[in-house]
Amino acid sequence: MMMPPPAMPAAFQVEKPVPGPGMGDFSYVGIDAILEQMRRKAMKQGFELNIMVVGQSGLGKSTLMNTLFKSKVSRKSVQATSQEKIPKTIDIKSVSHDIEEKGVRMKLTVIDTPGFGDQINNENCWQPIMKFINAQYEQYLQEEININRKKRIPDSRVHCCIYFIPPTGHCLRPLDVEFMRRLSKVVNIVPVIAKADTLTLEERDFFKQKIREELRANGIDVYPQKEFDEDAEDRMINDKIREMIPFAVVGSDQEYQVNGRRLLGRKTKWGTIEVENIAHCEFAYLRDLLIRTHMENIKDITSSIHYEVYRVRRLNENNTAIAHEGEDTHWGD
Amino acid sequence: SRIAIRRPGTDSDKNARPLSLSGHVGFDSLPHQLVNKSTCQGFCFNILCIGETGIGKSTLMDTLFNTNFENFESSHFEPKVKLRAQTYDLQESNVRLKLTIVNTVGFGDQMNKQESYQHVVDYIDTQFESYLQEELKIKRSLHNYHDSRIHACLYFIAPSGHSLKSLDLVTMKKLDSKVNIIPVIAKADTISKSELHKFKIKIMSELVSNGVQIYQFPTDDETVSKINTAMNGILPFAVVGSSEEVKIGNKMVKARQYPWGVVQVENENHCDFVKLREMLICVNMEDLREQTHTRHYELYRRCKLEEMGFTDTNPESKPVSLQETYEAKRHEFLGDLQRREEEMRQMFVQRVKEKETELKEAERELQGKFEQLKRLHSEEKSKLDEKRRSLEDEINTFSKKKAATELLQGQSFNTNANLKKDKDRKK
Numbered sequence: 067m068m069m070p071p072p073a074m075p076a077a078f079q080v081e082k083p084v085p086g087p088g089m090g091d092f093s094y095v096g097i098d099a100i101l102e103q104m105r106r107k108a109m110k111q112g113f114e115l116n117i118m119v120v121g122q123s124g125l126g127k128s129t130l131m132n133t134l135f136k137s138k139v140s141r142k143s144v145q146a147t148s149q150e151k152i153p154k155t156i157d158i159k160s161v162s163h164d165i166e167e168k169g170v171r172m173k174l175t176v177i178d179t180p181g182f183g184d185q186i187n188n189e190n191c192w193q194p195i196m197k198f199i200n201a202q203y204e205q206y207l208q209e210e211i212n213i214n215r216k217k218r219i220p221d222s223r224v225h226c227c228i229y230f231i232p233p234t235g236h237c238l239r240p241l242d243v244e245f246m247r248r249l250s251k252v253v254n255i256v257p258v259i260a261k262a263d264t265l266t267l268e269e270r271d272f273f274k275q276k277i278r279e280e281l282r283a284n285g286i287d288v289y290p291q292k293e294f295d296e297d298a299e300d301r302m303i304n305d306k307i308r309e310m311i312p313f314a315v316v317g318s319d320q321e322y323q324v325n326g327r328r329l330l331g332r333k334t335k336w337g338t339i340e341v342e343n344i345a346h347c348e349f350a351y352l353r354d355l356l357i358r359t360h361m362e363n364i365k366d367i368t369s370s371i372h373y374e375v376y377r378v379r380r381l382n383e384n385n386t387a388i389a390h391e392g393e394d395t396h397w398g399d
Numbered sequence: 400s401r402i403a404i405r406r407p408g409t410d411s412d413k414n415a416r417p418l419s420l421s422g423h424v425g426f427d428s429l430p431h432q433l434v435n436k437s438t439c440q441g442f443c444f445n446i447l448c449i450g451e452t453g454i455g456k457s458t459l460m461d462t463l464f465n466t467n468f469e470n471f472e473s474s475h476f477e478p479k480v481k482l483r484a485q486t487y488d489l490q491e492s493n494v495r496l497k498l499t500i501v502n503t504v505g506f507g508d509q510m511n512k513q514e515s516y517q518h519v520v521d522y523i524d525t526q527f528e529s530y531l532q533e534e535l536k537i538k539r540s541l542h543n544y545h546d547s548r549i550h551a552c553l554y555f556i557a558p559s560g561h562s563l564k565s566l567d568l569v570t571m572k573k574l575d576s577k578v579n580i581i582p583v584i585a586k587a588d589t590i591s592k593s594e595l596h597k598f599k600i601k602i603m604s605e606l607v608s609n610g611v612q613i614y615q616f617p618t619d620d621e622t623v624s625k626i627n628t629a630m631n632g633i634l635p636f637a638v639v640g641s642s643e644e645v646k647i648g649n650k651m652v653k654a655r656q657y658p659w660g661v662v663q664v665e666n667e668n669h670c671d672f673v674k675l676r677e678m679l680i681c682v683n684m685e686d687l688r689e690q691t692h693t694r695h696y697e698l699y700r701r702c703k704l705e706e707m708g709f710t711d712t713n714p715e716s717k718p719v720s721l722q723e724t725y726e727a728k729r730h731e732f733l734g735d736l737q738r739r740e741e742e743m744r745q746m747f748v749q750r751v752k753e754k755e756t757e758l759k760e761a762e763r764e765l766q767g768k769f770e771q772l773k774r775l776h777s778e779e780k781s782k783l784d785e786k787r788r789s790l791e792d793e794i795n796t797f798s799k800k801k802a803a804t805e806l807l808q809g810q811s812f813n814t815n816a817n818l819k820k821d822k823d824r825k826k
Contacts, residue, residue, distance in 0.1 A: 096681035098494040103685035136422040163418040168427040358425040362432035
C-alpha cells in the first residue's frame with residue numbers, strides 16, 4: 067500500500083509515482099546492495115528481546131527459558147535458590163543477558179513473575195503484571211516524546227508473554243481465562259502446556275482442542291493474532307500455527323546419551339523424553355516460532371500495534387498517571 | 400495484598416551479563432528476518448539535485464539509475480527557483496525501491512540570486528515537518544508513511560576549474576545542517592586531469608575554511624571503513640553523465656563522443672562516476688537514510704518543538720507532563736479548526752448573498768418582462784376591441800340596410816303581386 071506524496075505548498079510541483087521504465091539488463095546499479103547494508107547495520111546494533119513468563123510455581127518456567135536459550139538465562143540462575151519461598155505477593159523480576167550467536171548479538175531480558183497464581187485469593191493477580199507492561203510502554207513513550215531524545219530509545223517493552231497452563235488435561239481454569247483475556251489486549255500471549263510429559267498423546271490432543279475452543283469462546287486472541295496477518299501467505303503459515311497452539315512443552319537443561327547422541331532430555335525409569343524430538347513434545351515448534359521465524363514479527367506487532375494502542379489511549383485521556391495506578395477501568399471488557 | 404513491583408532498571412541494562420550458549424539456539428536468523436521484513440515493505444530513497452540549469456543533473460540521474468526518467472528541458476527564464484519532485488518505483492532482483500528525485504529548476508538563473516537557496520531550504524523543512532506531524536499524530540501509521548525526507552543532496556559544482564562560486568558556498572552553508580551534502584563536479588570532461596586535482600583541493604579547502612559540513616562516508620564499521628576513508632579523500636567526485644552509448648572494442652558503453660576521443664562514463668580513469676555510484680548506492684545508502692533520520696531530522700524536530708514553546712523541563716526543572724504537551728497541540732489544532740470553520744462559514748454566507756442577489760436580479764428581469772408582455776397584451780386587446788366594435792357597427796349598419804332593403808323589396812313585391820293579381824283577375 068502506497069501513500070500519495072505528502073502535501074506541499076503550491077510552489078512545488080509533484081507528480082504521482084510512475085512505474086519506472088525497465089532497468090537496463092546489462093548494467094547493474096546496485097540497489098539490492100542495501101540488503102547487505104541493512105544486515106551490517108543490524109549486526110552492529112544488535113537486537114533486543116524481552117520475554118515474560120507467567121505461571122504458577124513449579125510449572126517449569128525457568129527450565130524452559132534455559133532450554134530455549136541453551137544457557138542459564140532464568141532468574142533462578144542469578145539468585146541463590148536457597149531464598150526460594152513462595153512469595154507473599156506477586157513479584158516481577160527481570161534479568162538481562164547479552165548472548166551472541168554467529169556474530170549476531172542479542173540482549174535478552176527474561177521477566178519472571180513469581181507468586182502469580184500462588185495465593186489463596188488470586189483475584190486481580192493479573193493487575194501487577196498489567197501495570198508492569200504498561201509501565202514499559204510508558205517509559206518508551208516518555209522517551210519518545212522528549213525534545214532531546216536518545217538516538218536509539220532503549221526498548222524494555224514486553225515483546226512476548228509465555229503463559230504456562232498446568233497439564234490438568236481438562237480445560238482452562240478461571241484464572242487462566244481471566245488472565246489471558248485481559249492481557250491478550252496489551253501484549254502478545256503465547257500459551258503453552260507445561261510439563262507435557264504427564265499427558266499421553268490423546269489426552270494432549272483433547273486438552274489442546276478444549277483449550278482452543280475455550281479461547282475462541284472467550285474471544286481471546288493469542289499470538290499469532292488473526293487480524294494481524296499481512297497477506298495470504300502469512301495467513302497460511304499462521305493458520306497452521308494456530309491449529310497447533312498451545313504447544314505442549316517439556317523443558318530440560320540436562321543432557322543424556324540417546325542412541326549415541328547427546329540430547330537434552332528428562333530421564334525417567336520408563337524412558338528418556340527427548341526435548342527436541344517432535345514426536346515427544348512440541349518444544350521444537352515453540353522454539354522455531356519464537357526464535358527462528360517469528361521473532362521479528364513478534365517485536366513488530368508489539369511496537370506497531372500494542373504500543374500504538376497504548377499511546378493513543380494515553381494521549382486521549384485526562385489524568386496523567388494511568389501507569390501508576392493499576393486501574394482497570396480503561397481496559398473495557 | 401500489597402503489590403510489589405521492581406522496575407527493570409535495577410537488574411537489567413547496566414548489569415546485562417554476557418552469557419555463552421551451550422548449543423545452537425537459532426536467533427542468528429534475526430538479521431535475515433529483519434531483511435525479509437524490509438524487503439516486503441520496500442525501501443524509500445530521496446535524492447535532491449541542486450545545480451544550475453543545464454549542468455547535467457537529469458542526465459546524471461539517468462546514468463546513475465540506468466534508466467530514462469521523464470525529463471523536461473527547463474528554460475533559463477524562471478523568475479524563482481522551483482523544485483520538481485518525481486517518484487519512481489524501481490526494482491532490482493527482489494528489492495523494491497521507491498526513488499524520489501527532486502530537481503531544482505532555475506537555480507542560479509536569476510539576476511538576483513539572493514533568494515535562490517531559500518526555496519530549497521523550505522522544501523527540505525517541509526518534508527521534515529510532514530514527518531513530524533505524522534509522528535505527533537495521536538492515531539498514526541508510521542509504517543505505511545511514505546518518507547519524503549531528503550536522504551542525499553548532490554550539489555553540482557560548475558567545472559570552472561578555479562573555485563566555488565559564492566552562491567555555492569552560501570547555499571551549502573545553509574543546507575549542511577539539514578541534509579547530507581555530497582558535492583560533485585559536473586561535466587568533468589571539460590577539465591584536464593591536473594586542473595581537476597587542483598580544483599578539488601581548492602574546493603575542499605574552501606569548504607573547510609567556510610565551515611561547511613559535507614557528508615562524510617562512515618568509517619566506524621571495519622567492513623567498509625577502508626573504502627570509505629579512501630573515498631572521503633577523493634571528494635568532490637568529478638562526474639560525467641551520458642545516456643548515449645558508443646561502441647568501444649566489442650562492447651557498447653555509456654560514453655560521450657568527441658572528435659578528439661571518447662569519454663567513457665564507467666571508466667575510472669576518465670571520471671569518478673563509478674565511485675559515486677558505489678558510495679551513494681552500493682555502500683552507504685542505508686547510512687544516508689539513518690543519518691537523515693537520527694541527526695538531521697532530530698535537529699529539526701528539536702528546534703521546531705522548542706520554537707513552539709515545548710520544553711522537557713519547566714522553569715522549576717520538573718519534567719513537563721505529557722498531557723501539557725498534547726493539550727497545547729490540541730489547542731493549536733482546535734484553534735486551527737475553528738478558524739477554518741469560520742472561513743467556511745464566511746464563504747458560505749458570501750455565496751448565499753451572491754446567489755440571492757443573482758436571484759433577485761433575475762426576478763426583477765422577469766417582472767419587467769411580464770409587465771411588458773402585459774402591456775402588449777392589453778394593447779392588443781384594446782385594438783381588437785376596437786376592431787370588434789367597428790365590425791359590430793358594420794354588421795348593424797348592414798343588417799339595418801338589409802332590413803330596409805327587404806322591406807322595400809317586400810313592398811314592391813306586394814305591389815307587383817297585387818298588380819299581377821289584378822292582371823289575372825282582369826283576364
